[in-house]
Amino acid sequence: MKRPTIADIARRAGVSKVAVSYALNDRPGVSEARRNTIKAIAREIGWQPNSAARALNGARARAVGLTVCRPARVLGMEPFFMELISGIESELSARSYALLLQVVTGHAQETEVYRRWWGEGRVDGVILVDLHFDDPRVPEIENLGLPAVVIGHPSETGSLAPVWSDDGAAMRETVEYLAALGHRRIARVAGLPALVHTVLRDRAFTAACDGLGLTGHSIVHTDYTGEEGARATRRLVSAANRPTAIVYDNDIMAVAGLSVAQEMRLEVPADLSLVAWDDSPLSQVVRPALTALGRDIPHDGAQAARSLLALIAGEHVTGVQTETARLTPRGSTGVPGHR
Numbered sequence: 001m002k003r004p005t006i007a008d009i010a011r012r013a014g015v016s017k018v019a020v021s022y023a024l025n026d027r028p029g030v031s032e033a034r035r036n037t038i039k040a041i042a043r044e045i046g047w048q049p050n051s052a053a054r055a056l057n058g059a060r061a062r063a064v065g066l067t068v069c070r071p072a073r074v075l076g077m078e079p080f081f082m083e084l085i086s087g088i089e090s091e092l093s094a095r096s097y098a099l100l101l102q103v104v105t106g107h108a109q110e111t112e113v114y115r116r117w118w119g120e121g122r123v124d125g126v127i128l129v130d131l132h133f134d135d136p137r138v139p140e141i142e143n144l145g146l147p148a149v150v151i152g153h154p155s156e157t158g159s160l161a162p163v164w165s166d167d168g169a170a171m172r173e174t175v176e177y178l179a180a181l182g183h184r185r186i187a188r189v190a191g192l193p194a195l196v197h198t199v200l201r202d203r204a205f206t207a208a209c210d211g212l213g214l215t216g217h218s219i220v221h222t223d224y225t226g227e228e229g230a231r232a233t234r235r236l237v238s239a240a241n242r243p244t245a246i247v248y249d250n251d252i253m254a255v256a257g258l259s260v261a262q263e264m265r266l267e268v269p270a271d272l273s274l275v276a277w278d279d280s281p282l283s284q285v286v287r288p289a290l291t292a293l294g295r296d297i298p299h300d301g302a303q304a305a306r307s308l309l310a311l312i313a314g315e316h317v318t319g320v321q322t323e324t325a326r327l328t329p330r331g332s333t334g335v336p337g338h339r
Helices: 006-013 017-024 032-045 079-094 107-119 137-144 167-181 196-211 226-237 251-263 297-312
Strands: 063-068 098-103 125-128 148-151 161-164 186-190 218-221 245-248 273-277 291-294 326-328
Touching: 006 017, 006 032, 017 032, 017 107, 063 079, 063 107, 063 297, 079 098, 079 297, 107 137, 125 137, 125 297, 148 297, 161 297, 167 186, 167 196, 167 245, 167 273, 167 326, 186 196, 186 226, 196 218, 218 226, 226 245, 226 251, 245 251, 251 273
Parallel strands: 063 098, 063 125, 125 148, 148 161, 186 218, 186 245, 245 273, 273 291
Antiparallel strands: 291 326
C-alpha cells in the first residue's frame, strides 16, 4: 500500500500542504480547530512523520535560510554575495549549522519559501537581504514568529534585528573627495531603485553634490550587471556635457565602465575618474586599479549569523551597526584634465 503523505492529509482536510505542515509541527498559522482536524485526519489515515520528526519532538533543524531575489547568473558573478555567504558560513560551520540557500524570482515566491521552511521545520531562522521600503517580507516574518536578522537599514526592519552600515556617510566622503580633486560634473551608476540602500545612497549623493554646489550631477539606475553598467557608462560619456567622474554601486559595473572608457578612447583618470563600491579583488587586478569604497563584507555576514544564532537560542538581540565603508584612492581617480 502507498504510504500516506502530507498531500493526502491536505486533500482530505481541504487545505494547503503548508497549512498541514504548520498544524503537524505545532507552528502558528492555522486555527486551533483546524489544527485538531488535521491531526485527526493524520491519525485516521495512519500518517507517520519522517523529515518532520525533528520538529515534532522539539529538536532544532540546525540550519538557517537565505533567499536571494536575483537571477542565478548574476549571483554567480557578484563578489558581494560570495563574500557575504563566506562570512555567514564561517560562523555557522563553527557551530555545526548549515546554510540553506535558494534563489527566487520575487517577494511572493520568497515569502512562500519562508512559510514552507518554517512550517516543515527545515530552518531555525533566516537572514533577509535586499531590503525594500514597506517590505512585505518583514510583517510576514513577524507574523510567522520566524527568527530573522535583516542586513539593511533599521528604518525599514520593523521589529527584526538589523545589521547595517552608514552608506550615506560613505557616499558623502566620496563626493567630497572627487570635488576636492576638482570634479564638478559627477554621475552615479546605481543599482536597483527599489532597494533601501540604493535610495539612501541616491539621497546622500544628491545632498552632497547640492551642498558643494555641483550642479552637473546625475543618477542612472541599473540591475547591477556588467552589461547594464557598460550601457549606462556609454550613455553618460556620450552626452554633450559628460561627467568627469562616475561612482558605481558595485565592482562589476565599475570594471565594465573602465572597459567602455578605454573603448571610447577616454584616458582614466585624466578624462574620466571612476570609483567602485565593495572593493573586491576585482577592483585591484584591473589597470588602472580602481579607487573603491570597501568594508569587511565577510565580517558583516558573520555578524548577521551570530545575531541570528543568538535569537534562535532565545537571547535578546539588538541591531548592530558595522563599520562604514572606507574610501581607498587608487589609479582610477585624479585631477580632471591632468595628464
